[in-house]
Amino acid sequence: MISLHHSPRLSANQCGSVVTQTIQAPLPLVWSVVRQFDEPQAYKKFIKNCGLSSGDGGAGSIRELTVVSGLPAERSTERLDRLDDESHVMVVSIIGGDHKLVNYRSTTTLHEGGGGARDTVVMESYVVDIPADSCEEDTCLFAETIIRCNLKSLAKLAEKMADHHL
Template identity: 70%
Template sequence: MIHAPLPLVWSILRKFSNPQSYKQFVKSCDMVSGNGATGSVREVTVVSGLPAGRSTERLDRLDDDLHLMVVSIVGGDHKLLNYKSTTTVHEEEQEEEGGRTGTMVMESYVVDVPADSCEEDTCLFADTIIGCNLKSLAKITEKLVRLDVA
């Protein structure tokens, strides 16, 4: 649960051309084609220390009404083969916050297991990256909410 309003969270998450605004493992992003709408392709440079240097990704679907984003990895020097993620964003009431609304972000994926790996290691890697990205998104948006209230 992110303690920030859905419009704020979605406004950051949906920017396909700027994943480094919240994804801490992204060093830079260059648009290969498109302007961030469905069908756009980006080349992401990953920070050093990870078992990859770059990732080529395509925005398969972006729906601002449903708050839905589908991204496929179509190239790069990593082990996430045929990776496709679906991210959805929903508004939820926060009981612990006196009924205020917050935002739930859910990201699911499908990926092929490389020949030199196993399903457990592949999923652990993907889950760790997604978890770090979502924690970073929460930290950034919640900080923006605190700054706006102050």
């Protein structure tokens, strides 16, 4: 799965990596949260609100995000490039906004964990241009900090939901 979905080719001015989170909740439950392109704020705490500007939440849809204050941005425009419910793959590209995440593309995949049907492993990889006024290390640190926070929030939400379903 890593070589298939999480090994993007990087150009000289890009960086990228993979972040992994194990969640103690069944894969179908975790996927039901992740796949909601029109409601990322359910677990992504840096998003104030979201609205679809195009599409129905499936591949090709475009969402307009308002980011919480305190971050170096106010808005972001994102496109859902791929949504595969069978393979549990979601690919999103940032196509606009007032931030430095130029040519940002993330791939999120879900897998059953080693702990059986109760564990889910979420992998999120990304590739992004390195801004002219920054360096690879700082760009990667910024992107990975946001992804880690999002995945920890997803874990907390999904595990709480799983506990209520038992």
